[in-house]
Amino acid sequence: MTEILDLTDIPFSLRQTLECGQTFSWSKTEEEGVQKYFTVRNGGILKVWQEGDRLMYDCLGNRVDPVDVLRLDDPLDEIYRCINKDGFMERAVAVNHGLRIVRDEFFPCLISYITSSQMQIPRILRIQMDIRAKYGQPLELGREYNQFPGPGVLADVPEDELRNLNIGYRAGYVKKTSEMVRDGAVDPENLRSMDYTEAKEKLKVLPGVGDKVADCVLLFSLGFLESFPVDTWVRRIVKQEYREKYSKNYEILSENMRNYFGDYAGYAQEYLFHYGRTCTDLE
DNA sequence: CTCCAGGGAGCCT
DNA sequence: AGGCTCCATGGA
Numbered sequence: 001m002t003e004i005l006d007l008t009d010i011p012f013s014l015r016q017t018l019e020c021g022q023t024f025s026w027s028k029t030e031e032e033g034v035q036k037y038f039t040v041r042n043g044g045i046l047k048v049w050q051e052g053d054r055l056m057y058d059c060l061g062n063r064v065d066p067v068d069v070l071r072l073d074d075p076l077d078e079i080y081r082c083i084n085k086d087g088f089m090e091r092a093v094a095v096n097h098g099l100r101i102v103r104d105e106f107f108p109c110l111i112s113y114i115t116s117s118q119m120q121i122p123r124i125l126r127i128q129m130d131i132r133a134k135y136g137q138p139l140e141l142g143r144e145y146n147q148f149p150g151p152g153v154l155a156d157v158p159e160d161e162l163r164n165l166n167i168g169y170r171a172g173y174v175k176k177t178s179e180m181v182r183d184g185a186v187d188p189e190n191l192r193s194m195d196y197t198e199a200k201e202k203l204k205v206l207p208g209v210g211d212k213v214a215d216c217v218l219l220f221s222l223g224f225l226e227s228f229p230v231d232t233w234v235r236r237i238v239k240q241e242y243r244e245k246y247s248k249n250y251e252i253l254s255e256n257m258r259n260y261f262g263d264y265a266g267y268a269q270e271y272l273f274h275y276g277r278t279c280t281d282l283e
Numbered sequence: 284c285t286c287c288a289g290g291g292a293g294c295c296t
Numbered sequence: 297a298g299g300c301t302c303c304a305t306g307g308a
Contacts, residue, residue, distance in 0.1 A: 021289070117290035123306070124289080168304025173291085210291045231289035249298075273289075 005055040005066065011076045013098025014050040020274040021121045022220050023102045024112040024128040025148070039069065040132075040145050041105050061139055071100045074225075083261050083268040088241045092275035099274065101266060102220055106188035107181060108148035109221035114177060114208040115170050116216075130165055154178035173208025180206055188222065196224050211250045219266040228257045228265040237276040 018026045018037050026039045029047075038047040044062035046069065048055060057066050067073055076098075084090050112128045119127075128148075135153050136146030154162075155178040162171035180186060186206055191199040199222065203214040215229035230238075230253055238253060239246045245256040261268040 113289075114291095116288095118288055118303085119290095119305080120288045120307070163304090166305060169291095169302090170304080208291065212290060216289075229289075232287090233289070277289090 002056055002058055005057070005072070007050075007053040007055055010072055011098050012050075012055065012070070012072060012100060013096070014048060014055065014070075016096050016099035016274070017070060017102065020096065020099055020270060021277070022270055022273075023104050023109075024125050025102075025104050025108050027129070038145075039064065040139065040147050041069075041108075043139065043147070045139065045141065045145055060141055060145075069103050071103050074100060076100065079264045079267050082264050083271070085260065089268060089271065092271040092279075095279050096271050096274055099271060101225065101270060103223060104221045105148065106217070106221045107151055110177065110181070110206075110209070110213075110217050111148075111154070111174060113213045113216045113220075114173050114206075115167050117170065117208075117213070127165055127167055134165075151178040151181040155182045170208060176207040177209065191218075191222055196226055199224065200227075211254070215254065219269075225266045226258055226263050228254045228261070228269045230254050230257075231273070233276050234269060234273055237272050237280075 014037065015035075025041070026037050029036050029038060034049055036047055036049040038045055041064060042062050044064045045060040046057060046064035046066060047060070048057040048066055048070075050056070055066065055072075080093055084093060108128070111131070112124060115127050116124045131154075132146040132148055135149040135157065137149065139145045139147065154174060157175065159171050159175050162174055165171070167174065186202060191202060194202065196218065200211075200214045200218060203209050203217060204211070209217075212229050212231055215227045218224040219227040219229060230250055235253070238257065242257070242260075245253065245260060247253045247256065257269070258265045
């Protein structure tokens with residue numbers, strides 16, 4: 001039973017949001033010539049597609065709310081007013097208009113960004129899907145609809161078997177982090193109650209989680225919109241376009257950008273990231 | 284062949 | 297604290 005969400009007063013681009021590289025929890029499927037996306041979580045499947053200013057979606061199993069997982073209640077116009085501080089950002093916003101930060105599940109987000117280090121985006125996506133296929137719990141609706149395995153499941157997989165995922169040295173990080181999350185050393189609900197600095201400090205206790213991975217998890221899963229992850233692309237952009245904010249030191253660079261863009265620095269980061277990766281020819 | 288990819292840990296000073 | 301090196305693997 002297809003439901004329709006009116007996007008007349010809600011700036012939103014489904015494609016920019018799900019294909020900018022921020023999330024590894026969505027798959028593409030084409031039905032009757034229409035490009036659709038689906039995600040599996042909390043015992044349900046959400047399938048969405050966009051036709052102009054209408055968002056169409058099907059829910060199967062438990063309800064997964066598109067407003068929640070796509071952050072459709074974020075005040076995007078106000079966010080633009082806050083982050084549009086220079087010409088480069090204005091172009092990034094114009095090109096990617098409607099891109100929203102997602103709200104992913106904590107554990108899948110954490111594991112996919114742990115495996116992301118020194119990897120290219122298509123490969124991260126493929127590995128994440130392999131984990132779902134091998135260790136995930138299938139819904140009744142078919143093997144292609146697997147939930148991401150919980151921390152207890154991955155914690156019990158031998159490390160050399162995890163290496164069959166071709167994640168190399170990251171296998172040990174995945175196993176140890178899964179054990180710690182399973183045992184409650186880091187709890188997402190607990191993290192949400194902390195401020196940015198405290199939550200980041202706590203996340204970095206996990207093996208395989210440093211400044212960058214922690215910032216990604218804070219932004220894409222825990223809703224800390226001030227978080228400004230610095231990867232190789234963003235570093236390049238800052239060095240070239242925001243020279244006075246640049247530093248070789250991660251924390252200094254990230255904090256400079258947070259101070260510059262304000263409470264929605266995470267949005268600024270994602271617009272810069274996608275713009276820099278797809279629309280500019282940085283050296 | 285070499286170089287690099289949404290980095291992090293361990294070790295050095 | 298800050299800098300350097302190694303860590304698997306695959307794609308360009």
